[in-house]
Amino acid sequence: MQTYLVEQMEGDDVITVRVVNAPSPFKAAAMSTDRHVTLRTWEKDWIRVTDENRGHIFAYCFVSNANPDTNGPAKAPKKSRKAQKADQERE
Template sequence: MQTYLVEQMEGDDVIAARIINAPSPFRAAAMSTDRRVTLRTWQKDWIRVTDENRGHIFAYCFVSAEDSDTSGPTKAPNKQKKGQKADQRAG
């Protein structure tokens, strides 16, 4: 396992920091915060993870409630694929 410095950020300010041993920087961010994370989008609250051995820096953000919907994409009503239209006419 690698050692990572995980910092919770508010803009450019560090609001919390922990040293975490984890298999990846992504897992270190999730383990440190006990929340789901994703690659960083430009949000005020984010997580900076530094690989202590290599000096690499990674940035993640928290998954919002609207992004965590796992039901899959929704389809527009009455929208059919071309293949479906042909099948319906033939049968």
């Protein structure tokens, strides 16, 4: 399993920090918060997951309803949609 740095964010401020061993950044975000997460859509409260070995940053937000979302990782700002889809397929 990969090790990820998971930060729960409020705007640009870090609220909590955890190091999580997980099979993917998406799972790391869900495991560290014990909540369902989805691709980030610019909410004030969000989760930043950093894969420090590869230099990738992923952004997630909390699912507002009770149904889990399985869309996979959000792209970092400079990551193409094609690369994001490839990340989803690897999971």
